[in-house]
Each structure stands twice: as structure tokens, then as C-alpha cells.
Amino acid sequence: MSDLSAFREETRAWLVENCPEGVKGEGVVHTGSTKVTFPPDVQLWMERMAERGWTVPTWPKEYGGGGLSVEETRVLFDEMNAMGARPPLVNMGTRMFGPTLLEYGTEEQKQRHLTVIAQGGAAWCQGYSEPGAGSDLASLRCRAEDKGDFFLINGQKIWTSGAQYADWMFCLVRTDFDASKHSGISFVLLPMDQEGVTVKPISLISGNSPFCETFLDDAIAEKRDLVGTLNEGWTVGKRLLQHERSGQGGLSPTAARPKPVGVTIDLEVDDVLKDYVNDPSITPALRDEVIDWKMRSAAFRLTQKRAGEQARDGKTPADTTSVFKLYGSTLARDRQEIVVRLMGTQGLGWEGDSFSKDEIGAARSWLSSKAVTIYGGTNEVQANIIAKRVLGLPD
Amino acid sequence: MQIEYTEDQEQFREVVSRFLQAKSTPIDVRRLMASNEGYDQAVWQQLCGEVGLAGTHIPEEYGGFGFGPIELGIVSEEMGRHLYCGPFFASSVMAGYALLNGATEAIKSAILPDIASGDRIATLVLDNLNNPEKVGSVLKANDEHVVSGTAPIVVDAHIADLLIVAASTSDGLGLYLVNADADGISIKPEEALDPTRKISRVSFDGVSSERIGGLNEESLNLTWDQICNALAHEMIGGAQHLFESTVEYTKVRVQFGRPIGSFQALKHRCADLLMELEFAKAATHHAAFCLATSEGEPFAASMAKAMASDTYMEAARAGVQLRGGIGFTWEEDTHLWYKRAKSSEVFMGSAHMHRERMMKMIEIAPSHNTGEQP
Incomplete structure (x- = not known):
């Protein structure tokens, strides 16, 4: 028997043992948000999978991942699909921010953030678009001032999906107003639970409100939460967009589909x-x-x-x-x-x-x-x- | 089932491509399309002899190479890209597949080796090239194997030695073998919109012939699918050429002081075309992989033909439009592919016909025969 079929056998056996009935078929998927109470089976499923690193199967083990190869990951998803299991955890941390931080983050940042994401302990939202910066994202004007240990951030973000449930935001801010528009941008991380952050849901034509406006008034991001080099955040931000688009196109291995x-x-x-x-x-x-x-x-x-x-x-x-x-x-x-x-x-x-x-x-x-x-x-x-x-x- | 070409198959493509690049330039195409024969005998002999392409998909026991629909697809794709003019499609693909699926063992052994070696040119005479359901509605054969009727469009009949004729009989669709110079046959070359693929009107006025087998519904549809697979690949090759040459043109043509490819309207059209092409290509290659293993979806060939038809035409329209005025001149080469795109679009069924055919295969169309069986 090849290694892969052995892996398939083991995986199937483990899933049969550990996948609760309440996460099969259509229903709620865990987002990692600390502000939402998930149904018991959904919570249990996420925790069991997180223990094996299978909430983010391709990530390295030292950051809470499963350390699986692409082939093994496909086997895992096949087996999950076969029993109709929903993904244990899906959010912007697992799909977009995590893969970007793996590439651009410092060791300390990876240790601090990735493990929490893998364990379903934080939901993330995306502070990119602004009222004046949509398709022309690089013209963003949200201002971050260097205050020694931290950045003081003022401006408005829009289309921040799930901001009302998010624990953290990854955010593009302008740190140099004199440089050309792509050159003065930095990529920072900030906690949502602070005085300077206000979130307002936007009502859509479908009657839902999946998106928000997020107002940043003297919001604070710590210096250690600058990802990549100061004023070179555009590179990091663009990379994240590639992960976002591939997720939307279904290429990402964490985008488990309902059907194989x-x-x-x-x-x-x-x-x-x-x-x-x-x-x-x-x-x-x-x-x-x-x-x-x-x-x-x-x-x-x-x-x-x-x-x-x-x-x-x-x-x-x-x-x-x-x-x-x-x-x-x-x-x-x-x-x-x-x-x-x-x-x-x-x-x-x-x-x-x-x-x-x-x-x-x-x-x-x-x-x-x-x-x-x-x-x-x-x-x-x-x-x-x-x-x-x-x-x-x-x- | 395969989803990508193997290294051997990629190398095979290289060989085919190099040959055609040298032997089927736009200058050659223009010379041949203006000639009566429509092909270059010396090149045809090289193609059959040295390169051995005419027997690509014909089993070794009948003198071929014993490859399958995937390699035939590769050959066809390169022929479409270089707009090869010659009897490959009529003789090897159309007649070859009809014989393989419907002729007796003795006939296969007698004729296929000549088709594979190019010593004799055959063509398949169908009275309808639009829809497999309509084949056999005009050409008839009686119990004495006398064939009557007219096939309005027969590819390369004017240079064929052998005609493989599908005619309806009292017991279904029969296959008949006739020499092209037999008494009672009239082969009248027609001027066609697409001069790179010659067609003739072929009439049978009570022609005595030899019954060599037959095609039932299943083998007729298989033959149709195999021909569509080859044709779809040819179309993808042609579309790829038009796409690449058109994008290149927009990079060098300067208007308003800048390359026209810098204008968003043209960028978006090129980007759309890239996507259409990539997805039609995926469907077409998938059809070959399905036919090669007799697995996969029964509608894969129809899907390929439908998508390739739409895509080739779109690439052809863009090829003319994005070149501006020069695009609709005789001097510029685009119209050669534009015309081939049009004839290929409708040969063996339009995109609409194939979508309807798919619908019936997957039974999501309202069934037209839900009545009681007698």
C-alpha cells in the first residue's frame, strides 16, 4: 500500500470517529470569532481538527498547522467531502492573511498570530478599501503616524466584511504622504476591541449586511505588528489579494467544497x-x-x-x-x-x-x-x- | 484519466509543429487555396511517409501508428494552427474512423494501410454534415448495393481515389465502397467560402458499389464524436494562432501616439479572448482524454466542438476587428483563418446543435419520446 493510501485509511478512520453529526451537510461553519457562540458540534469539530492542525492542513506544524502535502490535503478534503463534513474553520485568517504572514511575517509574528488563527481563536477582517479608494486601492489615505512604540491611525475603511465579528484587522495605511502612491503604504495589524475603532454594518440590496464601514479615530497598532518593511506594504497587500482571488476561484486548498x-x-x-x-x-x-x-x-x-x-x-x-x-x-x-x-x-x-x-x-x-x-x-x-x-x- | 499531456506527447507535438511550420506557411496556404487540387502532393507524401502522420490513430495491425485520439488531437491542433491544406481530415480522420467503426475486417485490412501510407486518398460521403440524426436522409442504397442520391458537400472528393459512402438501406445505415471514377458518379468541385478546405458536390446516379459494412446509431455517433474531437483540436490550434498574432499586433500598431494594446477597450477584449480560449482548450483536451479511455462523459466531444466553435469564431472576429482596416484586406493573412473558422464552426454541427445534443444526452431537456412504447 502506498503512503498516500495508508494516509487515506487512517484519515477516514479518524474522521468517522471524530466528525460530529451536526457538521454534516449544510449549516454553520466556525469562523474563529470570539464574539460568536457556535453550536456545540461546530465548536467541537473545530477543536478536534485544530488539535491535529487540520484547520489549516498545509501550514507548518510549528504554527499550528498540519504540515500536510498538497496530495495529503486533497485526500483529507476528499474524505471530508465523502462524508459531507463542512470545513472546520473558514475565515480571512486561514485563507488570506495566514498564507501572507507565512511569507512576509517575522518569526515572532508568525508564532503570535498563526497559532491563534489555526486554533480558531480569532477572526480577522480586511482594512483595504476606503470611500475614495476602491478599484484604485493604492490611492488610499488612511493615515498612520509613528508614535514611537505604536502607530496612531486615522481614517475610514469600507467593505470590511465581517468587521462586526472580527477580533483583528489587517490594514493598509499611508505612512508616507510625500512618496508616490504605491510607495508610502504600510501593512499593519490592529485589534478591533479598542476605543478608536467603530464598526457600522452596510445594508445591501439583498437585504443582508455582510459588509461594514469601519471608522478609525486615533486607533492604535503596535509597532511589532507592522508586517514587512515600513512604506513597502503594497507588496504585502498585493500578495494577499492573490490569495483572496484564488480563494474566490476555488484554488485554495482551504476552500473545501461541498462536492468533490x-x-x-x-x-x-x-x-x-x-x-x-x-x-x-x-x-x-x-x-x-x-x-x-x-x-x-x-x-x-x-x-x-x-x-x-x-x-x-x-x-x-x-x-x-x-x-x-x-x-x-x-x-x-x-x-x-x-x-x-x-x-x-x-x-x-x-x-x-x-x-x-x-x-x-x-x-x-x-x-x-x-x-x-x-x-x-x-x-x-x-x-x-x-x-x-x-x-x-x-x- | 489523463488531465495533462505526457512528456512524450509534448515531444510529438514539437515534431509535428516543426514540420508544419516549414511546410505550411501562409505563402503555401495562399498558393494551395488558389490551386484546383488544394494540396501539395510532395508535402502530403512527406507528411504520410517521413513523418507518418496519416496513420496516427490507425491501429498498427492496419499499418498505422496505433496512437489514439490524444495524439490525433495534437496533430490536428498543429494543423489548425498552421492551416494545413491537404486531405488529412477527409482521408485519415473522416474516412479512417468510419472504416474503423463500421467496415468488415477484410476491408479494414485492405484499405486502411493505404490510407495510413497516403498511397490512396479516401473521403467519407455523408449526405448531411450538420447533424448525425439526419445522416442517411438523401443517399439511398437498394438490396443490390446500387447507390443513388446527392451529397451536397463532400470534403476533398475531387482528389479522392475512394469514396466511403453512408447510405440508408432497408436495414439501417450501410457503408459502401466506390472508386471515385466509377460509372454514374459525378464529382463537381464547388467554390467555397473557405478555400483552404476544398469541397465538392457528389451525385450518385444508380452507382453499383460494394457493401463493406454499416453504422448503427452507436457507431455513427462514435464516428461523429471522433471526427468532432479532431476538428475541435484543429479549431483550438487556429484560435490560438489568431489570438497570439492579434495580441502581438496590438503591441506594435501605434495610433494616438501609443500602442493600441494600451487602450482598455482592446485590453479587455484580449483578456476575454484568453479566457474563452483557455476554457475551450480544457474542454477539448478533456474530450480526447475521454475518447482515449472510453471513460468520462458521453457528451465530452459535443462540449468540445461547441466551445471550440464559439471560441474560434470569436478569435476570428477579434482578429479582424483589432487589426482595423488592414484586417479586412486580402493581403493580410487573418482572413485565411477567419474563413476556416467559419467552415469549421458549422462542419459536423454548429455549437447550438451540439448543445442540444448534450442536453439530450444528459436528459435534462424535456423528453420528446415519453409516449408508450409499442
């Missing part, structure tokens, strides 16, 4: 759609749209798979993440468009007895899908990045 992504193409119609697609009154034109979408999404998964093979062990996401972000978000948006179109007037529900739970869900998802082609860098910005970095087109 294999070599084979899954063209099954999910339950919500089935009744509508099989309705004899569906027009050929709409049927063509459905199959075209399914084809594109299958080809997307094949390409991801191929990119994953090419990337191999340890190779981190590069500029092609923009390709996956752009195409993936377009697919996600188009899917919701097709779903509500299939439903006809049944896709118009917001609440009430005339509409099923799925129909209302579809209408809400259609609205929230308007965000996917914008957040994490708009499709237009991604196209600019592809043109520059992949195709080598001039500025």
Missing part, C-alpha cells in the same frame, strides 16, 4: 433547477442558455484542475488568479441570472406564502450575486491585470 472536484464533469442539474428545466414549457432558447452555462462551468473546473496539477506542491497562486476570479465571478453571476429567469414570476418573491423557500432564496441570491463581479477587484480591474501581467500589453 474530480476529473469528471458534473453536469447534473441541482434540485432547485430541476423542476424548472424539466418543465415542458421551457423555451429552446432558455434551454440553450442553461446548457451553455453548464458547459462553461464544467470547462472552468477542468481548467482549475489543470492549473492545480501544474502548480504542484507549495507553488503559490500567481497572476492567473485573476483569470479564475474574473471567469468564476462571471459564472456565479450568470447562474443566478438564469435561475431567476427560469422561475419566471416565481422568481419575484421577497417574502410571503406565494413563494417557496428556494424561490425566495434564489431571488435573494440573484441580488447578492451582483457583488461577486465587484468585490475582490472588479471584473474590469481583473481584465486590466490579465492584460498587463499575462498578455504583456503596454500601459
Whole structure:
């Protein structure tokens, strides 16, 4: 038996023993937030997995990770998927900030922050965008003054997902106002529970409020929480964005999916759609749209798979993440468009007895899908990045 | 199942690519498309003899190399990229697969070695190249193997020695072998929009022929899929060429004092094209991997053909548009690929036909035959 199949056997046995029933199928996933009480099974699952380092299986053991290879990680996810287990812990620390700190952090920073993230002891949020710095992120103006032991920070951040539940924020701040716009930026970490930080949720068209505004009025970040070199935070910040986009495209090994992504193409119609697609009154034109979408999404998964093979062990996401972000978000948006179109007037529900739970869900998802082609860098910005970095087109 | 090419396969591509780069330049293509024959006999003989490409997918027992759909895909991709003009597609791919799937053992042993060596050129005569369900609606054969009817579009019939004819009979679709110079056959070359792939109108006025087998629904669909696999690869190769040359053009063409590739409108079109191409390529390579193992999805070839069709046309449209005025001149080479993109888009079924075919295969379309079985 190869090492990998031995690992599979052991993993399966351990999972059968240790995966609680309450984390199988759809439901709540642990975010590490100290401000939220999670259902007992969700908490237990996170703790058991954290003990083995499997909340962040690819991270080194000395920082609370599992030290697994890419292949072993895939086996772990396959086995989790096979039993319908949800991921034990998902947040911006595990997916974006952690991998960035592994690359740019000092030993002390890694020891202090990564272990806590791995053990589900802190949720992180992202202090990037500002009201005047969206697509043009590098024009950010949030000011950090050097006060000896700490930075004093003043400004406003926006689109800070989950800021109301976050324990820490990684934040891009301007530390040199005289330098060119990319050169005066620093990457700092600050605790959310302090007087100078105020969080206000933003209501969205879908009726949800996953994003916030965060006001920083004399907020404090300790000097030891400067990541990378002073005034060179743009490099660190950009790297983190690559991790963010690859997560959105599903390339990140911590982005465990509800279904295994294999070599084979899954063209099954999910339950919500089935009744509508099989309705004899569906027009050929709409049927063509459905199959075209399914084809594109299958080809997307094949390409991801191929990119994953090419990337191999340890190779981190590069500029092609923009390709996956752009195409993936377009697919996600188009899917919701097709779903509500299939439903006809049944896709118009917001609440009430005339509409099923799925129909209302579809209408809400259609609205929230308007965000996917914008957040994490708009499709237009991604196209600019592809043109520059992949195709080598001039500025 | 494979998801990437092996090192051997990559080396094979190198060999094929080097040969075609030397022998199928745009100057060659222009010379051949203006000729009646449409191909260069000397190059064809080299391609069959020295390089051995015509027998790529033909089993060794029939004089071929015994490779499969993956290697055939590689050859086709390079041919599409270099716009190779010659009977490879008609003889090796179309006639070759029809014989492999439908002919008797004796006929395979008698004919396939000549196809593999290029000593004889064959073509497959289908009365419909749009939809496998419609094949056999015009060409008929009676119990004495006399074939009648007209096939409006037959690839490379004007240079073929042998015609492999699919005609409907009282017991399904039969395969018939006819010499191209047999009595009662009329082969009339047609001027086509795409002059890089010659077509003829072939009429059978009560032609006595030899019955060499038949194609049932399954083997006809398999043949169709295998041809689509080769054609989709060819299209990906052509699209890749158009994409690369177009992006390069936008880097050197200067207007308003700057390269036009610096304008966002063009950048975005190029980025979109890159993505379409990458995903169509993934689908196309996947189709070959599926056919090679007879595993995977039954609709993989249709998916490849549909995506390759849309992508090649999009690359062709962008190739003309982004070149501006020079793009629609005869002097510039883009139109050679543009025309091939158009003929390939519809050969063996349009993207819409293939999507509908996929729908039926995965049974998410409303079933049209839910009635009681007799």
C-alpha cells in the first residue's frame, strides 16, 4: 500500500470517529470569532481538527498547522467531502492573511498570530478599501503616524466584511504622504476591541449586511505588528489579494467544497433547477442558455484542475488568479441570472406564502450575486491585470 | 484519466509543429487555396511517409501508428494552427474512423494501410454534415448495393481515389465502397467560402458499389464524436494562432501616439479572448482524454466542438476587428483563418446543435419520446 493510501485509511478512520453529526451537510461553519457562540458540534469539530492542525492542513506544524502535502490535503478534503463534513474553520485568517504572514511575517509574528488563527481563536477582517479608494486601492489615505512604540491611525475603511465579528484587522495605511502612491503604504495589524475603532454594518440590496464601514479615530497598532518593511506594504497587500482571488476561484486548498472536484464533469442539474428545466414549457432558447452555462462551468473546473496539477506542491497562486476570479465571478453571476429567469414570476418573491423557500432564496441570491463581479477587484480591474501581467500589453 | 499531456506527447507535438511550420506557411496556404487540387502532393507524401502522420490513430495491425485520439488531437491542433491544406481530415480522420467503426475486417485490412501510407486518398460521403440524426436522409442504397442520391458537400472528393459512402438501406445505415471514377458518379468541385478546405458536390446516379459494412446509431455517433474531437483540436490550434498574432499586433500598431494594446477597450477584449480560449482548450483536451479511455462523459466531444466553435469564431472576429482596416484586406493573412473558422464552426454541427445534443444526452431537456412504447 502506498503512503498516500495508508494516509487515506487512517484519515477516514479518524474522521468517522471524530466528525460530529451536526457538521454534516449544510449549516454553520466556525469562523474563529470570539464574539460568536457556535453550536456545540461546530465548536467541537473545530477543536478536534485544530488539535491535529487540520484547520489549516498545509501550514507548518510549528504554527499550528498540519504540515500536510498538497496530495495529503486533497485526500483529507476528499474524505471530508465523502462524508459531507463542512470545513472546520473558514475565515480571512486561514485563507488570506495566514498564507501572507507565512511569507512576509517575522518569526515572532508568525508564532503570535498563526497559532491563534489555526486554533480558531480569532477572526480577522480586511482594512483595504476606503470611500475614495476602491478599484484604485493604492490611492488610499488612511493615515498612520509613528508614535514611537505604536502607530496612531486615522481614517475610514469600507467593505470590511465581517468587521462586526472580527477580533483583528489587517490594514493598509499611508505612512508616507510625500512618496508616490504605491510607495508610502504600510501593512499593519490592529485589534478591533479598542476605543478608536467603530464598526457600522452596510445594508445591501439583498437585504443582508455582510459588509461594514469601519471608522478609525486615533486607533492604535503596535509597532511589532507592522508586517514587512515600513512604506513597502503594497507588496504585502498585493500578495494577499492573490490569495483572496484564488480563494474566490476555488484554488485554495482551504476552500473545501461541498462536492468533490474530480476529473469528471458534473453536469447534473441541482434540485432547485430541476423542476424548472424539466418543465415542458421551457423555451429552446432558455434551454440553450442553461446548457451553455453548464458547459462553461464544467470547462472552468477542468481548467482549475489543470492549473492545480501544474502548480504542484507549495507553488503559490500567481497572476492567473485573476483569470479564475474574473471567469468564476462571471459564472456565479450568470447562474443566478438564469435561475431567476427560469422561475419566471416565481422568481419575484421577497417574502410571503406565494413563494417557496428556494424561490425566495434564489431571488435573494440573484441580488447578492451582483457583488461577486465587484468585490475582490472588479471584473474590469481583473481584465486590466490579465492584460498587463499575462498578455504583456503596454500601459 | 489523463488531465495533462505526457512528456512524450509534448515531444510529438514539437515534431509535428516543426514540420508544419516549414511546410505550411501562409505563402503555401495562399498558393494551395488558389490551386484546383488544394494540396501539395510532395508535402502530403512527406507528411504520410517521413513523418507518418496519416496513420496516427490507425491501429498498427492496419499499418498505422496505433496512437489514439490524444495524439490525433495534437496533430490536428498543429494543423489548425498552421492551416494545413491537404486531405488529412477527409482521408485519415473522416474516412479512417468510419472504416474503423463500421467496415468488415477484410476491408479494414485492405484499405486502411493505404490510407495510413497516403498511397490512396479516401473521403467519407455523408449526405448531411450538420447533424448525425439526419445522416442517411438523401443517399439511398437498394438490396443490390446500387447507390443513388446527392451529397451536397463532400470534403476533398475531387482528389479522392475512394469514396466511403453512408447510405440508408432497408436495414439501417450501410457503408459502401466506390472508386471515385466509377460509372454514374459525378464529382463537381464547388467554390467555397473557405478555400483552404476544398469541397465538392457528389451525385450518385444508380452507382453499383460494394457493401463493406454499416453504422448503427452507436457507431455513427462514435464516428461523429471522433471526427468532432479532431476538428475541435484543429479549431483550438487556429484560435490560438489568431489570438497570439492579434495580441502581438496590438503591441506594435501605434495610433494616438501609443500602442493600441494600451487602450482598455482592446485590453479587455484580449483578456476575454484568453479566457474563452483557455476554457475551450480544457474542454477539448478533456474530450480526447475521454475518447482515449472510453471513460468520462458521453457528451465530452459535443462540449468540445461547441466551445471550440464559439471560441474560434470569436478569435476570428477579434482578429479582424483589432487589426482595423488592414484586417479586412486580402493581403493580410487573418482572413485565411477567419474563413476556416467559419467552415469549421458549422462542419459536423454548429455549437447550438451540439448543445442540444448534450442536453439530450444528459436528459435534462424535456423528453420528446415519453409516449408508450409499442
